[in-house]
Amino acid sequence: MERQNSAAEASQETLISLQQLDPSPVESPLNVDKQLPNFPNEGPTPHHGVGTLGLSGFNNGHSTVYYLTRLQKYSTYAFSLFAAMHLTNTSLLPLVTRSLPDADKYLLLTRPFYQSFPMEAALITAPLLTHVLSGLALRVHRRNATLKRYGASNLSIANRLQQRLRIWPGFSWQQLGGYALVGLVGGHAYVNRVVPLIQEGSSAGVGLQYVAHGFARHPFLAWSAQVALLGVTAGHVVWGWARWMGWLGAVDQKRARRRFWTINGVVAAVA
Numbered sequence: 001m002e003r004q005n006s007a008a009e010a011s012q013e014t015l016i017s018l019q020q021l022d023p024s025p026v027e028s029p030l031n032v033d034k035q036l037p038n039f040p041n042e043g044p045t046p047h048h049g050v051g052t053l054g055l056s057g058f059n060n061g062h063s064t065v066y067y068l069t070r071l072q073k074y075s076t077y078a079f080s081l082f083a084a085m086h087l088t089n090t091s092l093l094p095l096v097t098r099s100l101p102d103a104d105k106y107l108l109l110t111r112p113f114y115q116s117f118p119m120e121a122a123l124i125t126a127p128l129l130t131h132v133l134s135g136l137a138l139r140v141h142r143r144n145a146t147l148k149r150y151g152a153s154n155l156s157i158a159n160r161l162q163q164r165l166r167i168w169p170g171f172s173w174q175q176l177g178g179y180a181l182v183g184l185v186g187g188h189a190y191v192n193r194v195v196p197l198i199q200e201g202s203s204a205g206v207g208l209q210y211v212a213h214g215f216a217r218h219p220f221l222a223w224s225a226q227v228a229l230l231g232v233t234a235g236h237v238v239w240g241w242a243r244w245m246g247w248l249g250a251v252d253q254k255r256a257r258r259r260f261w262t263i264n265g266v267v268a269a270v271a
Contacts, residue, residue, distance in 0.1 A: 020238060065141060069138065071134040073244055075126075075127040075131040075134070076237075076240065077127075077132070078122060078123050079124065079128060080237070080241075082114050083233075090211075093107075093171065094208060100208045104208050107207055108207065111204075128185070132182060138247070139169060174240060177232045177236040178236050180232050181236055184233075234268075236266045237265060238266050
């Protein structure tokens with residue numbers, strides 16, 4: 001009889017400890033396409049084949065993460081094309097010509113390709129907005145999945161704060177760099193596009209000499225902003241492409257270390 005009572009008390013204590021356990025989300029896996037297993041009362045997601053819009057893979061059982069990840073990935077293609085042209089005009093050509101007026105000529109020649117409608121929207125505005133918003137949507141979706149997984153979706157915000165539930169996925173250095181770039185790129189666009197538009201009614205005359213004037217008038221601010229912009233952009237873009245290309249998969253420690261230093265070497269070269 002005493003043995004049965006002790007067993008019952010132990011079971012009750014175990015149940016209480018499980019009920020009081022604070023949910024803590026697991027770090028997001030590298031393979032973001034992998035779906036979570038179905039709940040016991042849910043069957044497998046039906047396969048609908050090709051969707052009504054004729055898009056292969058549309059409406060065929062892929063998760064929300066699948067589509068958001070691909071929006072985030074493919075939006076970088078167009079912006080990478082613009083970044084390559086912009087880097088060539090503002091960094092490589094001045095280095096080769098050793099003359100700001102000569103480099104400005106090439107900048108003005110290529111500007112219509114990415115500063116006129118609809119090219120600017122197609123290469124810069126739309127890809128950037130898609131990339132940032134899909135990333136935010138992924139975080140919200142994973143947060144909601146965490147709430148559902150741990151049965152905390154019915155709790156009020158006040159109760160979650162009171163119990164200190166950790167429901168948001170953690171930040172990686174690459175993600176932190178991406179969010180920092182929102183402010184850095186926005187500041188860069190404000191100085192080089194918005195300010196000339198307000199003062200002169202157009203930004204068509206903005207070139208390398210305009211940028212050089214800013215460095216001469218406000219050297220500390222200009223150098224700090226430029227170093228931060230180039231460094232964070234190089235790190236975010238190079239590590240992002242390394243991830244898209246599958247170079248960050250599970251490998252042995254020696255190869256992982258070699259890849260780490262190789263990627264960082266590319267980051268330094270680009271910056």
